[in-house]
Amino acid sequence: KQEVxxxxxxxxxxxxxxxxxxxxxxxxxxxxxxxxxQDPGKGLTSLLLxxxxxxxxxxxxxxxxxxxxxxxxxxxxxxxxxxDSATYLCAVSFGxxxxxxxxxxxxxxxx
Amino acid sequence: xxxxxxxxxxxxxxxxxxxxxxxxxxxxHNTVSWYQQALGQGPQFIFQYYxxxxxxxxxxxxxxxxxxxPNYSSELNVNALELDDSALYLCASRxxxxxxxxxxxxxxxxxxxx
Numbered sequence: 001k002q003e004v005x006x007x008x009x010x011x012x013x014x015x016x017x018x019x020x021x022x023x024x025x026x027x028x029x030x031x032x033x034x035x036x037x038q039d040p041g042k043g044l045t046s047l048l049l050x051x052x053x054x055x056x057x058x059x060x061x062x063x064x065x066x067x068x069x070x071x072x073x074x075x076x077x078x079x080x081x082x083x084d085s086a087t088y089l090c091a092v093s094f095g096x097x098x099x100x101x102x103x104x105x106x107x108x109x110x111x
Numbered sequence: 112x113x114x115x116x117x118x119x120x121x122x123x124x125x126x127x128x129x130x131x132x133x134x135x136x137x138x139x140h141n142t143v144s145w146y147q148q149a150l151g152q153g154p155q156f157i158f159q160y161y162x163x164x165x166x167x168x169x170x171x172x173x174x175x176x177x178x179x180x181p182n183y184s185s186e187l188n189v190n191a192l193e194l195d196d197s198a199l200y201l202c203a204s205r206x207x208x209x210x211x212x213x214x215x216x217x218x219x220x221x222x223x224x225x
Contacts, residue, residue: 004153034213034214036216041199041221042218042219043115043117043201043216043217043218043219044154044201044203044216045216046213046214046215046216049213089153089154091153091154096167097144097156097159097166097167098144098156098159098167098169099144099146099154099156099203099214100156101153101154101155102153103151103152103153104153
């Protein structure tokens with residue numbers, strides 16, 4: 001069964017710190033992986049898309065890496081800000097039409 | 112470029128009723144997917160439409176059905192509503208049905224079934 005796991009479920013860090021969010025998946029034959037941000041009760045905002053042929057993608061303070069052989073991806077956030085507080089979701093395309101999501105990591109940045 | 116829009120924002124229905132949710136895809140996108148997100152969970156894939164045809168379906172019963180129109184907008188219909196159907200329903204669009212394309216999500220419709 002193709003599954004995506006995100007640990008921890010919740011994380012609190014002081015403002016200004018760098019942090020890493022983790023995502024693991026059970027099947028290394030992925031097409032791509034996408035990181036999303038979700039604010040409470042809202043839709044999903046796409047942050048980064050990594051194709052299976054890529055090792056990482058960067059956007060501003062965000063950097064996402066992909067290691068297919070170990071079935072892992074990380075989202076690195078530099079110099080965290082209170083506005084970064086949200087739930088971060090990892091979603092994997094295993095080659096069919098759907099995205100398979102993890103349950104997310106709820107991030108709180110403490111001012 | 113217009114993003115993905117959904118209507119209504121919130122909806123309250125009674126068990127056994129029927130509901131229709133609407134989605135307008137991002138400009139230039141011909142593929143629309145629908146997801147259900149229960150509280151505290153990740154979104155679950157319901158189905159996908161590509162050029163007005165359903166071309167993928169998740170583990171949802173037939174009372175969940177959909178349509179895609181020539182302008183690529185879409186509807187999600189749910190019949191015989193159950194309490195467990197209460198969730199955030201998300202619509203996503205992408206440029207084409209190929210999995211390499213990035214998906215863009217709308218703000219969602221919050222459905223409450225009482």
